[in-house]
Amino acid sequence: MTMTPEQAAEIAALRSQSQTTRRATVPALEEILYEPLNVLDHGFVRVIDYMGDDSAVVQAARVSYGRGTKKVSEDRGLINYLMRHRHTTPFEMCEIKYHVKLPIFVARQWIRHRTANVNEYSARYSILDNEFYIPAPDQLAAQSSSNRQGRGDVLTGSEAARVLDLLKRDAAQSYASYEEMLNEKPDGSKRDEDREGLARELARMNLTVNFYTQWYWKTDLLNLLHFLSLRADSHAQYEIRVYAEAMLDTVQRWVPACYDAFREYRIGGAALSATAIKAVRRMLAGEQVDQAGSGLSAREWRELMDVLKPQG
Amino acid sequence: MTMTPEQAAEIAALRSQSQTTRRATVPALEEILYEPLNVLDHGFVRVIDYMGDDSAVVQAARVSYGRGTKKVSEDRGLINYLMRHRHTTPFEMCEIKYHVKLPIFVARQWIRHRTANVNEYSARYSILDNEFYIPAPDQLAAQSSSNRQGRGDVLTGSEAARVLDLLKRDAAQSYASYEEMLNEKPDGSKRDEDREGLARELARMNLTVNFYTQWYWKTDLLNLLHFLSLRADSHAQYEIRVYAEAMLDTVQRWVPACYDAFREYRIGGAALSATAIKAVRRMLAGEQVDQAGSGLSAREWRELMDVLKPQG
Amino acid sequence: MTMTPEQAAEIAALRSQSQTTRRATVPALEEILYEPLNVLDHGFVRVIDYMGDDSAVVQAARVSYGRGTKKVSEDRGLINYLMRHRHTTPFEMCEIKYHVKLPIFVARQWIRHRTANVNEYSARYSILDNEFYIPAPDQLAAQSSSNRQGRGDVLTGSEAARVLDLLKRDAAQSYASYEEMLNEKPDGSKRDEDREGLARELARMNLTVNFYTQWYWKTDLLNLLHFLSLRADSHAQYEIRVYAEAMLDTVQRWVPACYDAFREYRIGGAALSATAIKAVRRMLAGEQVDQAGSGLSAREWRELMDVLKPQG
Amino acid sequence: MTMTPEQAAEIAALRSQSQTTRRATVPALEEILYEPLNVLDHGFVRVIDYMGDDSAVVQAARVSYGRGTKKVSEDRGLINYLMRHRHTTPFEMCEIKYHVKLPIFVARQWIRHRTANVNEYSARYSILDNEFYIPAPDQLAAQSSSNRQGRGDVLTGSEAARVLDLLKRDAAQSYASYEEMLNEKPDGSKRDEDREGLARELARMNLTVNFYTQWYWKTDLLNLLHFLSLRADSHAQYEIRVYAEAMLDTVQRWVPACYDAFREYRIGGAALSATAIKAVRRMLAGEQVDQAGSGLSAREWRELMDVLKPQG
Incomplete structure (x- = not known):
């Protein structure tokens, strides 16, 4: 901070x-x-x-x-x-x-x-x-291959270095241009007397998110x-x-x-769906239930197993 | 209170x-x-x-x-x-x-x-x-004749007395029935042991607003x-x-x-409409403006006059 | 309707x-x-x-x-x-x-x-x-003894009859007074020419909910x-x-x-609490779990059993 | 578009x-x-x-x-x-x-x-x-000198050209780095097989607003x-x-x-304040009212004059 x-x-x-x-x-x-x-x-x-x-x-x-x-x-x-x-x-x-x-x-x-x-x-x-913001090295994650909006492994080596370089370089350049376009010193006076300075509401559009x-x-x-x-x-x-x-x-x-x-x-x-509740009832009654027989999709079955599995 | x-x-x-x-x-x-x-x-x-x-x-x-x-x-x-x-x-x-x-x-x-x-x-x-709630005598107003959702003069004499009687009588009876239907004493026990008592969520429907x-x-x-x-x-x-x-x-x-x-x-x-602003501009320019010439409805004109009239 | x-x-x-x-x-x-x-x-x-x-x-x-x-x-x-x-x-x-x-x-x-x-x-x-609204006979329920905001058995016999009488009588009287206080015919003219009629916004307070x-x-x-x-x-x-x-x-x-x-x-x-999930995991692992051992309150246990019990 | x-x-x-x-x-x-x-x-x-x-x-x-x-x-x-x-x-x-x-x-x-x-x-x-977005030339405005969050004159000549250059250059570089970090072709395959590609949720941080x-x-x-x-x-x-x-x-x-x-x-x-209404009433009564005598601030007076002035 x-x-x-x-x-x-x-x-x-x-x-x-x-x-x-x-x-x-x-x-x-x-x-x-x-x-x-x-x-x-x-x-x-x-x-x-x-x-x-x-x-x-x-x-x-x-x-x-x-x-x-x-x-x-x-x-x-x-x-x-x-x-x-x-x-x-x-x-x-x-x-x-x-x-x-x-x-x-x-x-x-x-x-x-x-x-x-x-x-x-x-x-x-x-x-x-x-x-x-520049991510810490352990947060520089690759795109997840299984989840379209998630993270996979952490990038390493030259790829990680390159990403950090790009992020820093572009943000720095972005801000330098912002300052140049504004043409304003901290005290509000002009940096370059021969220029007007772009309106703040416009200059900001050059900053990265x-x-x-x-x-x-x-x-x-x-x-x-x-x-x-x-x-x-x-x-x-x-x-x-x-x-x-x-x-x-x-x-x-x-x-x-x-x-x-x-x-x-x-x-x-955890929230269980109607179908998940039925599966749990059958399991508790001693039945062997697998995904195919549960009526749940593969993904829902995995989510249910995450809820029900014994915790280490 | x-x-x-x-x-x-x-x-x-x-x-x-x-x-x-x-x-x-x-x-x-x-x-x-x-x-x-x-x-x-x-x-x-x-x-x-x-x-x-x-x-x-x-x-x-x-x-x-x-x-x-x-x-x-x-x-x-x-x-x-x-x-x-x-x-x-x-x-x-x-x-x-x-x-x-x-x-x-x-x-x-x-x-x-x-x-x-x-x-x-x-x-x-x-x-x-x-x-x-029973209105105080000075709030026992007649229906306004000019405003469908407003009050007119205060009722007096026997009409006022009759209204107060009705309001008090009906609210009292309403509550007496509520209590009887509930069949419940303040301590939660039954008033009349031979009856069940109506559910609270139903009994309340008998109360006046x-x-x-x-x-x-x-x-x-x-x-x-x-x-x-x-x-x-x-x-x-x-x-x-x-x-x-x-x-x-x-x-x-x-x-x-x-x-x-x-x-x-x-x-x-006060908020002035576009047409009201035009009328005021003309008045300030020394023109005589009346309702007909102002483009305002009679009601809007009256509202404008209320805003513009000198205050005692 | x-x-x-x-x-x-x-x-x-x-x-x-x-x-x-x-x-x-x-x-x-x-x-x-x-x-x-x-x-x-x-x-x-x-x-x-x-x-x-x-x-x-x-x-x-x-x-x-x-x-x-x-x-x-x-x-x-x-x-x-x-x-x-x-x-x-x-x-x-x-x-x-x-x-x-x-x-x-x-x-x-x-x-x-x-x-x-x-x-x-x-x-x-x-x-x-x-x-x-007057409840149908099968909805004229007694106060639940177990749930402060619920219904118990349906009232019957003279108690049911008395409740219906009270509800009908009080609503009818409520409305009769409302009409009398308003002093207004459907066409807007006065019922009794010698009276003013109470403002609508006041008269309505006499109606039951x-x-x-x-x-x-x-x-x-x-x-x-x-x-x-x-x-x-x-x-x-x-x-x-x-x-x-x-x-x-x-x-x-x-x-x-x-x-x-x-x-x-x-x-x-159904939503399961953290403690309920633990109980279900133990049950699935073959353990006998009862309320006391589950960490759930009696009420929560009952709610969990309602979720898990085999459906007829 | x-x-x-x-x-x-x-x-x-x-x-x-x-x-x-x-x-x-x-x-x-x-x-x-x-x-x-x-x-x-x-x-x-x-x-x-x-x-x-x-x-x-x-x-x-x-x-x-x-x-x-x-x-x-x-x-x-x-x-x-x-x-x-x-x-x-x-x-x-x-x-x-x-x-x-x-x-x-x-x-x-x-x-x-x-x-x-x-x-x-x-x-x-x-x-x-x-x-x-790149502003059209007639929207490339300087900072207003009178209004901290407004625009002044349109920039011209070399300053305008420089601003447009900076905006275009930085956005283009921003996007080029975004693409490079993502390492993803339109069909979802990798651009460079030797790299992972940064998670989309991270790469986007390099884009300008x-x-x-x-x-x-x-x-x-x-x-x-x-x-x-x-x-x-x-x-x-x-x-x-x-x-x-x-x-x-x-x-x-x-x-x-x-x-x-x-x-x-x-x-x-337009909305008039209590003090503005008083001023208008005095004007309508024929009084000469100026800002000092109106009780309004200089800015409020200007706003009132904008409302009241005859329109061309």
Whole structure:
């Protein structure tokens, strides 16, 4: 992550302040409030603000006058019940706001989740920094031969070196042209007095999608968990998955009971189709069932076996 | 408003607590946090939680690392600019949660605003209290003769008395039947041991829509202001307008700069049509313009005159 | 269902018209277009319009220039894949619009699904008809003793008779008072010239929530399937489930491949928790597993057994 | 616009088909159905499907059993009334679906409108074409000196030539490296047998944001008009405005009465602030009002003068 001393000082200033509030407060999350959690080579996720805690879910489910909580075990039981039966609205009663710095191509995937509030840094209005994402060597993966949208083995040797060279060279050239076209110094004055300088909203079109952008992103707990269930999944692209994983840690700090229920019923759970259920019933009745006899496609059978196989 | 001593004690307990937080905090709103603000004969609005303040709008608009605020006058200027030019996303960065007690027919209007999170008290699961709305005498209005969905003069004398009698009689009978069909005492035991008792989810169908329900309702500042611009408007039905007015006061405490911008550019402003603008231009050029010559319908002309007429 | 001759004639007129279009068209759905499908004692669902078909899902998934379809088996395979892996956006590319007549208490559950477009008949503007829902004798259920929001046995004998009497008496009285307070004849003139008549927006508060309302309701296929998965479920209240079931039939006519995938992967499928998966793995390995040893609660164990038990 | 003969043939095939339907149908829109409307150097907008017409708005507002229309003048009057008083829900009853080809930086602005359904061509799954946007000479604008996010004069001479050179050179190099890293021929075989080829989801990060992407985009009329009011506005960036303008023409064909109301009350209208209204009242009363005395900022005063000044 790259941050100027001024930015670090702004964050430190925020972290040094404290106020008194009657609101539900979560010390474990306050600990890391405003702090950048590093992701990829220049990115980060920072929790900027939050509303509610585990009790707020319980309180809303009970439409209570006070905090609404009873014994911890009863509250956990209620949260588990809500998660299991997809009674979703109480999870919408908690809200969190992040500041995220991320490559443009990651931002393009992320923004597809529509039930969130977003304010992005504007390259019509301001000049983007010279920061772009270059994969670490162990993430320089070949195209998967079995999955059209997946990764295969890691590239090595001269191919890996060549790819890194191309990525770095093109991003650097891209930015150099951007600067030249803008014709603007950091203080806003012209670099070359004889030229006008291209409009910012046009010059930006020359940047590659591995350049970093940043935004404020705010959502409720239900939609956050939905986002994380898709983006922390093994099928998600690595470059967005690492953001999701950093955010999962913030969820664990924030609402530990909801987090546990989420692991039990979503992340760690599995959905079986009608045909898969029939196959499992037959297996439990002692029948030998194979793919052909199961009625499942080869791919579905493999997915079912992944669910049912004993774990090392 | 009707509240049991237990409910009052739960609220008092919440209000007596205080925590330390690094989050943006608004003392003027903390003052009334959790407190019921009375509305109609048995209803209320309570602020349960909030996220952000005026600075959070500024911070998001600037995608800043720290609080993002500069001088108060610059921040106000930015907020005014955002409001005027309908740059809406920064206003989504503040969030507020209310607990509301309201008649069912008001809830039915309210719920049409979809961009909010809601948890309502469930009459499938629990038994509704014997509380229904009866208009105060000065709100017992006749049908407007000019506006199909508006109110005319206040009813008086025997007609008013008869209406109040009918409303009270029918609501009371409605609830008496509800209780009889449920056959359930407050402690859950049967009233009449020889009967089963009708399912709660069925028995509730006998209640009139002036019975009170309650919910947790959470939304962001942008959508709250949109809700208030429609429901605090003079064309809104009185019974929902009084809720909107109570909530406007909470907005003023919470985000005073946004509130002022909202009054200046929304509540106190006006939208002119293309034809109305042409008429105003001609008037300013010294021309005498009347409705017939303006190209506006009689109704639009009246609306324009309301905007342009000198205020006493 | 109650419909005036004028309304029936309007529907017949619409059904008798036909136009030529280049759009994707579904003859099986056209057959029932505009026709009311009866639900409950006075309600209905009518398909008013639709956009897209099974191919539209395929077309969007492939971002194709033409219809996008290949062989029927490939298209079905793609739809199954999308449904199984929750690639949801292609299902948003089909849209349907219904006209629904339903009791207010059903409308109150229904409206909680926010991702739809709604226009409801306005009782501020117009007068509601004298139509209310009375359960059929086999739906007059007692409160369930095991499930706080469920139904138990059907009431019989004098208790059933008494409940029906109360429901009918109170609704009738409710409406009689409504009419008296309105003081308005069908032609808009006054019933009693000496009285004003209460404003419509106030008089309606005297109606019980089993009175019928109606609305236009439009949504995309994804959100419709989500609605149906919750409301056609056995845990849904009977009075909304019958609407969902009528709508399921329209989905089968409209997008048969999506419908089949929905039955296979949603309605007929099941979600297992992390702990349930572990239990199933042990069972398949030949171990005897009981509830205590499974780590599941009694209720979760019962739900798992319901999934795994051999079907008669 | 660039289109392969296969794509052109697919479109021609769709256009040559016709079906019979009972649905509301709009001949003027059918005329251009599926046809690409060229935008920028390689982009287009195509109407793929639609639901409803002007009557559908009227029908929903009246919750009618038939088409709901009365005399044309009454229907237009109702549509004007709904638009003027922001009774928005009836406009949600019409739906339209577009296929759009657009530069990535335009797609990034566009996607901020969340109330739409989107399926984008996936560069994780497929390979992007070698097509990028280069501004026409008359759009090669300098940065505005007065507006931080606007354009000034058009660049000329050697500066213009240099900018075009840089844009073309960098995009071309960007794509050449993309192809080299992918190491994939159009038929999917390897270009260089000795190399693996970088995963598509990684290689794409090297493309500049002026490369073209494409998507299916579907929305309702209300949200479409909101999108167009912002993106067809003179403050919108030229490269998205030309898409909005092409779409405005499709709206005029589709729902001419709504389109006229939109021009009268939105596009051609203006919003006045509370302070601006006061100033206009004083002017109309014959007072000389200048900026200082008006209470408006210099910028707001200028905006007001733009509204009020006589039009050439």
